[in-house]
Amino acid sequence: MECPIARSLEEVGEWWSILILRDAFHGLTRFDEFQKSLGVAPNMLARRLVALVDSGLLVRRRYSARPPRDDYRLTAKGKDFLPVMLSLLAWGNRHLSGPTGAAVLVKDRETGAVVDPLVVDAKTMKPLSARAVRLAAGPGAGPEIRHRVAQIDRAARKPRPAADSRP
Amino acid sequence: MECPIARSLEEVGEWWSILILRDAFHGLTRFDEFQKSLGVAPNMLARRLVALVDSGLLVRRRYSARPPRDDYRLTAKGKDFLPVMLSLLAWGNRHLSGPTGAAVLVKDRETGAVVDPLVVDAKTMKPLSARAVRLAAGPGAGPEIRHRVAQIDRAARKPRPAADSRP
Numbered sequence: 001m002e003c004p005i006a007r008s009l010e011e012v013g014e015w016w017s018i019l020i021l022r023d024a025f026h027g028l029t030r031f032d033e034f035q036k037s038l039g040v041a042p043n044m045l046a047r048r049l050v051a052l053v054d055s056g057l058l059v060r061r062r063y064s065a066r067p068p069r070d071d072y073r074l075t076a077k078g079k080d081f082l083p084v085m086l087s088l089l090a091w092g093n094r095h096l097s098g099p100t101g102a103a104v105l106v107k108d109r110e111t112g113a114v115v116d117p118l119v120v121d122a123k124t125m126k127p128l129s130a131r132a133v134r135l136a137a138g139p140g141a142g143p144e145i146r147h148r149v150a151q152i153d154r155a156a157r158k159p160r161p162a163a164d165s166r167p
Numbered sequence: 168m169e170c171p172i173a174r175s176l177e178e179v180g181e182w183w184s185i186l187i188l189r190d191a192f193h194g195l196t197r198f199d200e201f202q203k204s205l206g207v208a209p210n211m212l213a214r215r216l217v218a219l220v221d222s223g224l225l226v227r228r229r230y231s232a233r234p235p236r237d238d239y240r241l242t243a244k245g246k247d248f249l250p251v252m253l254s255l256l257a258w259g260n261r262h263l264s265g266p267t268g269a270a271v272l273v274k275d276r277e278t279g280a281v282v283d284p285l286v287v288d289a290k291t292m293k294p295l296s297a298r299a300v301r302l303a304a305g306p307g308a309g310p311e312i313r314h315r316v317a318q319i320d321r322a323a324r325k326p327r328p329a330a331d332s333r334p
Contacts, residue, residue: 003259004259004263004271005185005189005271008263009186011259011262019176022173026302026315027322028319083254083257083258083286084251084255084258086295087251087254088171088251089302092172092174092175096175097171097307098307101305101307104171104305104312106303109301110299115288115290117287118287118288119287123280129249134273135193135256135274136272138260138271138272140265140270152194155195
């Protein structure tokens with residue numbers, strides 16, 4: 001698959017892997033910590049950790065020679081996945097919170113202030129909404145993406161009823 | 168599951184659903200358009216569309232009475248998922264592009280300028296990195312989250328080798 005969104009999902013592997021990355025951002029590093037946090041079968045966790053190491057999101061390191069013990073830490077590529085997590089967290093807080101409010105908050109490490117994640121353009125700092133942006137084929141686009149972009153362009157020319165109506 | 172990241176993943180359903188949302192952002196609305204784009208079995212696509220409607224991310228609308236035909240459009244909750252997609256896209260472009268560069272670009276609809284998605288704090292506009300933020304229990308946190316936060320606090324007090332080493 002050529003699409004960078006599809007590739008990202010492919011690279012991360014599955015839902016469980018995102019929860020492992022979440023815990024790694026939380027500071028967990030050891031097999032038993034992940035297992036306690038996730039409540040997942042050890043063989044499944046071991047498989048997902050191997051996959052995340054193979055994808056270069058985590059690195060496995062020996063932290064004790066006797067007994068031999070390894071832990072798992074985020075690589076630069078893994079740390080760079082944080083914006084995806086923060087966007088998922090913000091969406092969940094906004095749309096899936098119970099009556100008592102957000103279960104998890106993001107806070108500034110220095111000031112302790114609650115942080116409200118927002119996706120903007122790095123150059124103009126303008127917030128990116130569906131109305132403000134469109135997707136286009138890039139220099140690395142092959143036939144699959146070019147075909148999809150052409151399909152989108154055709155779809156965009158369809159007559160459309162008024163937007164935003166809800167059930 | 169209490170965690171808003173886990174809940175978000177649960178709500179969206181599975182990998183395939185994110186690709187359907189991607190195509191909906193692209194402007195696709197009709198069953199056959201999604202099918203052509205995704206190359207997925209019709210019964211699987213139908214199931215995922217029903218799930219996305221049930222979760223309130225898409226709304227199903229009759230656009231033709233004779234023959235009866237429905238299409239699928241993003242709700243406000245669905246449109247609000249865009250930052251997750253843009254973060255996945257930016258990560259994929261950065262870490263998974265081939266030698267010819269990004270396959271898909273995000274462009275400003277008005278100016279056509281290429282946009283570089285960045286997650287910042289909505290108040291201070293400061294970029295949010297793993298070094299800059301931490302997660303904390305919110306007002307809606309129950310025992311599961313409070314337990315995890317306590318576990319994180321314990322983990323944070325562990326002695327740590329130097330960070331950022333890569334394999």
